[in-house]
Amino acid sequence: MRRWLPPTLTVVGLLILWQVYTTVSGIESWLLPSPKDIWDAFVDQRDVLATHTLATTELTLLGFAAGVATGLLVAVLLHLIPGVRAAVYPLLVISQNVPTIAIAPLLVVWLGFGIAPKLVVIVLVCFFPVAVATLDGLGRSDAAINDYMLMSGANRRQLFTKLQWPAALPAMFSGLKIAATYSVLGAIIAEWLGSEEGIGRYMIAQKSAFRADRLFVAIAIIVVLALAIFGLVRLAEKLTIRGRASGRS
């Protein structure tokens, strides 16, 4: 509880400053709405927003799951098949230097306006942190335990399931946390490509109407959604990782 107090106070303080500034300066609300304006916009729009939020949440979770699955698959394959790592790793890094915004239109050309190109966008931003972190974790299991396992007659499968995989879990969760925050961003970008509903779609509409207050509401929803998914990953981590003092052996 005490841990939450300082950041909460900071946020509340900033909101008060913001409110005071907009009131005192008399700045136009289409340029910079006050927190009160934003709250009013939220209350006014809440039914519409509920539908859009639900759509974005679904897309995000689906994309996150697909991205994580892809990331884990890539990590395990690169780890287990000798030679593949050296051949593919540079390509992975290059793939991350291509801006998502730039390839998104191409994906629409190839895959149409359905859910497929949107999922691909999220997978593209999510799989990399998971793959890299997990691959790193798989390659870093303790040398002394590894020797012990070999002397005791462990085969390759046992080495993987009993040592390398459990040893990689803390690293994997670091990757999952990064991917969790990326996934919401990915979903918003995907919705900008063209979609019927979703917070991204809503933002485009409100931007054309110069409704800064509603844009701020959308941003707040994105933040809350990202935090919620991050929280889920933290929870899964706490339930999975046992017996280490602060993540180290």
Add this chain to the structure above:
Amino acid sequence: MAALEVSELSHSFGSLDVLSDISLRVGQGEFVSIVGPSGSGKSTLFHLVGGLLKPTAGKISIGGEDAVGRRGLIGYMPQAPALMPWRTIEDNVVLARELGGVRKKEARGLAREWLSKVGLDGFARSYPHQLSGGMQQRVAFLRALLADKELICLDEPFSALDAMLRAEMHRWLLDIWEQNRRSILFVTHSIEEALLLSDSVYVFTRRPATVLERVEVPFDRPRRDEVVDDPTFIRLRRRLTDLLTASPR
């Protein structure tokens, strides 16, 4: 039939000769130690006996069977405890059995029984980081013992412990071993430790290591702590010290 028979064993890493023409024997139920200067290839010998390496020349047989390059024939306790930080103590203890195909759940009962026998009751569900260094070493020894192999190899297991704890561990190890005779090959660079624990001691030279001498230790079992004050003990210690310091480069 000897638990371990090593004959005319030599090993080189490239042009670096590490072991040269080593012959040694551990009889059934015998406690045999190897003392030698640091870096005299004692760990390489273990890696050869454990099947991690194949010797350049020579024979190794365990329980009468050819053991060159065969893993999983010995119980092994490494220098560092090398416990898995994500496993509970009981699950660490059963690891070697698990590698041999016994289900974890079946082996746990035995682990708990043994943990209370060796003064670790109440720690079955703890994790390694919650235990002191000495307790972790006990767990590592128990894991080697419960691998259920006739031959147990211990690689300088107490070198990281302070003198007081070391003496306590010697007593503890002897108590367990005297009640559960196995064949033990024990590597150390402490002459006193070797004399206190063993039936016979092999003295190794510097690299490339060869057997300088084999010394029989004549004291009765169970061995008393006062044996260190015995004139024969003191004479043997003097003799081994001279051998080690005079050992040619």
